[in-house]
Amino acid sequence: xxxxxxEYSTPATLAEALGLIADGAKPLSGGMSLIPMMKLRLASPExxxxxxxxxxxxxIREENGELHIxxxxxxxxxxxxxxxxxxxxxxxETAGHIGDIQVRNRGTLGGxxxxxxxxxxxxxALQALEAKIVLRSAAGERVVTAAEFxxxxxxxxxxxxxxxxxxxxxxxxxLTGTSYQKCLQPASGFAIVGVAxxxxxxxANFGAVQVGITxLTGTSYRATAVxxxxxxxxxxxETIRAAAxxxxxxxxxxxxxHASADYRTSLAVSYTTRALHSALSRSA
Amino acid sequence: xxxxxxxxxxxxxxxxxxxxxxxxxxxxxxxxxxxxxxMGCETSLCGAxxxxxxxxxVKSCTMFAVQADGADVVTVEGLAGPDGKLHPVQEAFxxxxxxxxxxxxxxxxxxxxxxxxxxxxxxxxxxxxxxxxNLCRCTGYQHIVNAVRTAAKAGV
Numbered sequence: 001x002x003x004x005x006x007e008y009s010t011p012a013t014l015a016e017a018l019g020l021i022a023d024g025a026k027p028l029s030g031g032m033s034l035i036p037m038m039k040l041r042l043a044s045p046e047x048x049x050x051x052x053x054x055x056x057x058x059x060i061r062e063e064n065g066e067l068h069i070x071x072x073x074x075x076x077x078x079x080x081x082x083x084x085x086x087x088x089x090x091x092x093e094t095a096g097h098i099g100d101i102q103v104r105n106r107g108t109l110g111g112x113x114x115x116x117x118x119x120x121x122x123x124x125a126l127q128a129l130e131a132k133i134v135l136r137s138a139a140g141e142r143v144v145t146a147a148e149f150x151x152x153x154x155x156x157x158x159x160x161x162x163x164x165x166x167x168x169x170x171x172x173x174x175l176t177g178t179s180y181q182k183c184l185q186p187a188s189g190f191a192i193v194g195v196a197x198x199x200x201x202x203x204a205n206f207g208a209v210q211v212g213i214t215x216l217t218g219t220s221y222r223a224t225a226v227x228x229x230x231x232x233x234x235x236x237x238e239t240i241r242a243a244a245x246x247x248x249x250x251x252x253x254x255x256x257x258h259a260s261a262d263y264r265t266s267l268a269v270s271y272t273t274r275a276l277h278s279a280l281s282r283s284a
Numbered sequence: 285x286x287x288x289x290x291x292x293x294x295x296x297x298x299x300x301x302x303x304x305x306x307x308x309x310x311x312x313x314x315x316x317x318x319x320x321x322x323m324g325c326e327t328s329l330c331g332a333x334x335x336x337x338x339x340x341x342v343k344s345c346t347m348f349a350v351q352a353d354g355a356d357v358v359t360v361e362g363l364a365g366p367d368g369k370l371h372p373v374q375e376a377f378x379x380x381x382x383x384x385x386x387x388x389x390x391x392x393x394x395x396x397x398x399x400x401x402x403x404x405x406x407x408x409x410x411x412x413x414x415x416x417x418n419l420c421r422c423t424g425y426q427h428i429v430n431a432v433r434t435a436a437k438a439g440v
Contacts, residue, residue: 001326002305002307003305004305005303005304005305006304006305007285007304007351008287008304010353028351029334029353031346031347031348032328033347035328035346035347035348036327036346038305039307039326039327048304050350050351052351076340099417100331100393100416100417100418101341101398101399101414101416101417102328102334102342102343102396103328103417104332105340105341105347105398106340106342106343106347107344144315157316165427173361188329189417197335240308271385278383
């Protein structure tokens with residue numbers, strides 16, 4: 001399988017890359033989604049701009065209680081960077097669930113986020129973390145929340161000429177427990193349903209809770225009904241079971257050859273239960 | 285428009301003019317002439333085409349050769365020493381009968397090397413998770429897992 005011919009540029013700076021993208025070129029990062037689509041000729045960009053090696057997109061740093069991750073950081077680096085493993089374990093754990101070693105070695109955080117596959121893993125964690133996504137074009141920069149960014153299947157808040165340049169997640173307070181639980185499609189590794197949970201205790205009760213879900217419907221979402229059913233309630237199995245029953249409230253579940261809508265909904269409830277149990281057990 | 289790429293393959297420098305759409309696997313097999321790396325599924329599922337680019341195992345069917353410009357690439361042909369002495373992972377695959385038809389073997393060996401570089405003493409579960417992106421259709425997985433364990437004991 002050979003892609004259609006294209007022009008290939010390797011700009012030295014982000015500004016130069018954004019200039020080419022403003023003129024209609026397509027950004028290429030790790031290529032783990034784009035290259036298979038080009039080989040299948042589902043995508044035939046005439047001009048690719050390789051942004052994967054731009055130093056301006058390759059960094060992980062801590063600033064004012066937040067972690068800033070450049071868009072071209074690979075899944076392997078997200079999974080293994082001591083700063084992320086220590087200070088945002090939910091994102092590191094989620095990255096370790098993506099594809100396989102070879103895919104995680106090439107694929108990038110920004111590329112996956114921008115592609116917005118409805119079965120991708122990061123969106124669940126980014127929703128639960130209330131992450132910020134930094135978007136930039138030749139005209140300037142803006143910041144949106146994960147909830148604003150993910151709109152629908154392969155559809156994001158990115159405007160023509162804009163790329164994802166950075167993802168910002170909070171430094172996790174030490175007492176918070178987090179977990180990502182996923183029912184994966186064994187051949188592709190994609191999530192049939194994936195649930196990310198963050199739990200803080202308030203004495204014997206649940207304090208703040210965030211739950212993000214991917215794979216169930218066209219886009220990831222915050223399961224606010226689950227969160228509301230937990231906050232201030234006793235941190236028990238019974239509370240978790242009752243709350244997780246709301247995982248798919250107001251959501252129209254996808255149906256495909258891997259899982260019917262009913263089965264997916266049932267998986268969402270089960271994996272929300274697992275994620276909450278696991279996160280609770282990791283909270284202090 | 286063709287581009288000039290300059291890269292190292294198994295320690296030897298190569299400079300070629302290539303079309304941007306040329307995949308790394310085709311570059312290695314057809315331009316450089318190293319056919320040890322196998323093209324299996326062509327859809328980044330089977331892992332037979334796994335090679336190392338700058339120390340990282342990648343599927344060479346899902347990378348353009350131009351993306352490897354300036355890189356150090358290692359294929360299965362680059363693992364044995366100059367005297368022909370097999371790499372410990374190759375040695376372990378041989379001793380544990382970790383291949384039947386041999387088609388998946390180059391990719392299995394390259395990813396096994398990466399697994400052990402990152403985790404010198406993996407559990408069976410960690411080995412199996414590490415082999416997640418590679419398929420063996422002779423279903424020789426148990427022997428492959430045994431080989432990775434043996435290579436770990438030998439020290440990679």
